[in-house]
Amino acid sequence: MGVQLVLFGRQGAGKGTQSALLAKHYGAVHVSTGDMLREAVAEGTDFGRQAKQYMDSGALLPDEIMLGIITERLAQPDVTEGGFLLDGFPRTLGQAEALLGITSLDVAVNIEVPRDVVLERLSSRRVCTTCGAIYSLAEPPTHPWTCDVCGGEVVQRDDDTAEAITKRLAAYERDTVPAIDRFGELGLLETVDGQGRPDEVAARIEAAVDAHLSGR
Numbered sequence: 011m012g013v014q015l016v017l018f019g020r021q022g023a024g025k026g027t028q029s030a031l032l033a034k035h036y037g038a039v040h041v042s043t044g045d046m047l048r049e050a051v052a053e054g055t056d057f058g059r060q061a062k063q064y065m066d067s068g069a070l071l072p073d074e075i076m077l078g079i080i081t082e083r084l085a086q087p088d089v090t091e092g093g094f095l096l097d098g099f100p101r102t103l104g105q106a107e108a109l110l111g112i113t114s115l116d117v118a119v120n121i122e123v124p125r126d127v128v129l130e131r132l133s134s135r136r137v138c139t140t141c142g143a144i145y146s147l148a149e150p151p152t153h154p155w156t157c158d159v160c161g162g163e164v165v166q167r168d169d170d171t172a173e174a175i176t177k178r179l180a181a182y183e184r185d186t187v188p189a190i191d192r193f194g195e196l197g198l199l200e201t202v203d204g205q206g207r208p209d210e211v212a213a214r215i216e217a218a219v220d221a222h223l224s225g226r
């Protein structure tokens with residue numbers, strides 16, 4: 011199997027953008043629980059309708075449900091062969107412990123971006139409804155608002171409202187920080203500065219991951 015990485019970072023820290031760059035660099039599969047849930051919502055299944063209620067309010071889905079989803083995804087052949095880059099999981103201490111039990115993780119990277127900076131980024135974020143490519147009011151697609159990558163429609167996420175953003179950031183501090191701390195205790199955590207151009211941040215993450223891998 012290839013590398014087994016976890017990316018942490020506040021909402022808007024750039025996990026989605028960095029995951030796409032890193033997945034390419036390491037030849038690993040980008041596994042985003044947020045993208046998986048949004049696909050279920052778009053398919054309009056019963057599960058998708060339930061998930062949408064949690065997501066739009068800024069609440070986390072129950073651990074048992076997320077664990078089922080992630081266990082199934084990590085068992086698929088593309089992941090077992092290429093390795094993975096987890097984005098959006100684990101998000102609680104319970105999820106972290108469960109993940110440590112079913113994988114042999116190489117390292118977790120925490121992309122550090124201050125709260126006031128992510129607030130600004132999230133309110134101007136726009137995403138492609140088809141492929142998930144990320145834009146902003148400052149950097150729109152060439153033909154607003156049609157995706158440069160796939161031609162899909164680029165919109166604001168339903169959970170990028172002021173109210174849901176506040177709730178998600180609070181959940182991050184309360185539920186996800188303990189999960190990050192757990193990786194720190196195990197010596198499995200690298201922290202990088204998430205400010206600057208995406209390629210600069212990607213280079214920092216790659217350097218941290220490579221240093222960690224060669225130091226084992």
Ligand code: ADP
Pocket residue numbers: 020021022043044045047064065066068069070071072076097098099100101105169178
């Ligand atoms: P963000 O990090 O900006 O909140 P994501 O796209 O990663 O966005 O996730 C969107 C929503 O999906 C979350 O607010 C939550 O409702 C749900 N979700 C995603 N991953 C998890 C998880 N591991 N555990 C519980 N809920 C999750």
